[in-house]
Amino acid sequence: MGESMKASEIMELERKYIMNTYSRYPIVLSHGKGCKVWDIDGNEYIDCFAGIAVNNIGHAHPKLVLTICHQAQKLIHCSNFYYTREQVELAELLTKISSLDKVFFANSGTEANEGAIKLARKYTGKKEIIAAKNSFHGRTLGALSATGQKKYKKEFEPLTPGFKHVPFGDIDAMAEAITSDTAAVILEPIQGEGGVVVPPKDYLKQVRELTEDNDILLILDEIQTGFGRTGEMFASELFGVEADIVTLAKAMGGGFPIGAILAREDVASAFKPGDHGSTFGGNPLACAAAKTSIEIIIEENLPKRSKKLGKYFKEKLKKLEHEIIEDVRGHGLMIGVELSKKCDSIVLDALKKGVLLNCTAENVIRLVPPLIIKKEEIDKVVEVLDDILAKK
Numbered sequence: 570m571g572e573s574m575k576a577s578e579i580m581e582l583e584r585k586y587i588m589n590t591y592s593r594y595p596i597v598l599s600h601g602k603g604c605k606v607w608d609i610d611g612n613e614y615i616d617c618f619a620g621i622a623v624n625n626i627g628h629a630h631p632k633l634v635l636t637i638c639h640q641a642q643k644l645i646h647c648s649n650f651y652y653t654r655e656q657v658e659l660a661e662l663l664t665k666i667s668s669l670d671k672v673f674f675a676n677s678g679t680e681a682n683e684g685a686i687k688l689a690r691k692y693t694g695k696k697e698i699i700a701a702k703n704s705f706h707g708r709t710l711g712a713l714s715a716t717g718q719k720k721y722k723k724e725f726e727p728l729t730p731g732f733k734h735v736p737f738g739d740i741d742a743m744a745e746a747i748t749s750d751t752a753a754v755i756l757e758p759i760q761g762e763g764g765v766v767v768p769p770k771d772y773l774k775q776v777r778e779l780t781e782d783n784d785i786l787l788i789l790d791e792i793q794t795g796f797g798r799t800g801e802m803f804a805s806e807l808f809g810v811e812a813d814i815v816t817l818a819k820a821m822g823g824g825f826p827i828g829a830i831l832a833r834e835d836v837a838s839a840f841k842p843g844d845h846g847s848t849f850g851g852n853p854l855a856c857a858a859a860k861t862s863i864e865i866i867i868e869e870n871l872p873k874r875s876k877k878l879g880k881y882f883k884e885k886l887k888k889l890e891h892e893i894i895e896d897v898r899g900h901g902l903m904i905g906v907e908l909s910k911k912c913d914s915i916v917l918d919a920l921k922k923g924v925l926l927n928c929t930a931e932n933v934i935r936l937v938p939p940l941i942i943k944k945e946e947i948d949k950v951v952e953v954l955d956d957i958l959a960k961k
């Protein structure tokens with residue numbers, strides 16, 4: 570074993586030892602720098618997937634690498650039975666960049682949503698959670714119950730009771746779904762996994778008013794849209810709404826696994842010692858990595874860069890003239906190119922031409938590159954797409 574292993578050998582070992590839950594593309598990645606990654610055969614790729622909207626600051630950012638190395642030498646883990654400076658500093662930073670007051674640390678997006686659902690039920694004393702059809706909130710049983718896509722749920726029932734799903738963007742349907750036992754509404758500001766679906770302009774504001782009028786909590790799942798992805802630090806700013814609870818993960822640690830629940834003071838106070846917890850959640854290494862990642866996002870003005878380059882990217886894509894393109898949409902560097910056909914083969918074609926893409930909702934090319942992507946790299950990606958789509 571070691572550096573000399575061939576790609577084919579690694580793929581064979583994967584089939585032998587790893588549960589078959591991912592349909593992987595036929596390359597073995599070895600390292601990355603900025604917006605580029607390389608496979609073990611030395612092929613170079615422009616990364617327009619960023620580990621599913623995770624590597625917002627790019628690969629191997631020197632400051633993040635340094636932080637992780639330093640913190641690993643000091644203290645990797647110590648459990649939540651003790652205080653650490655790294656955890657409180659990250660919590661303080663998160664409250665400063667959001668409109669919320671208190672933080673709970675988890676290890677992933679799905680876990681952040683699990684905790685948010687528990688918090689909403691405990692605070693309101695009610696059971697029902699309204700979510701959107703076509704949404705994605707994660708794959709553990711509670712978060713999966715919130716997820717509004719049957720393909721992820723079938724065969725795993727019974728799921729958690731108390732979840733209802735309404736069409737995303739339909740305020741009347743939302744109003745009708747509310748009952749006296751509704752605890753919260755959970756929404757992605759822009760649906761990611763579901764195909765980069767942007768709601769009507771006033772939808773989130775209307776949901777906010779509706780939830781306020783009915784004493785219902787609004788949970789925004791900003792796991793994918795957060796940390797500059799959509800051209801603002803959080804997508805809630807795009808739509809001018811403040812949620813009671815926000816869940817975060819993906820780009821938060823720059824690739825280091827960490828998630829968080831943010832909540833307003835009074836909501837957060839419903840959690841008492843013993844109500845919720847995690848062995849790893851908020852450990853010093855994860856917190857140090859997340860603090861540095863967020864500081865980089867702020868220092869390098871990445872939300873603004875995302876807005877500017879997202880606009881550039883979208884305008885170039887909109888100029889492509891191929892019948893197969895149905896729509897180009899999104900905010901900042903969260904862009905969806907909807908096609909009239911399935912897009913899986915396009916991802917493979919792009920791979921051969923040195924671009925990592927993602928196809929979601931079967932026919933939407935989801936472009937979520939590092940926010941540090943350069944114009945020349947965008948030009949190359951558009952050129953590659955132009956070439957491929959011309960032959961479809």
Ligand SMILES: *Cc1c(COP(=O)(O)O)cnc(C)c1O
Nearest residue numbers: 677678679705706707761792793
């Ligand atoms: C990715 C994602 C999740 C789940 O996050 P994991 O870290 O994979 O558990 C939840 N909600 C949204 C909107 C996501 O994009």
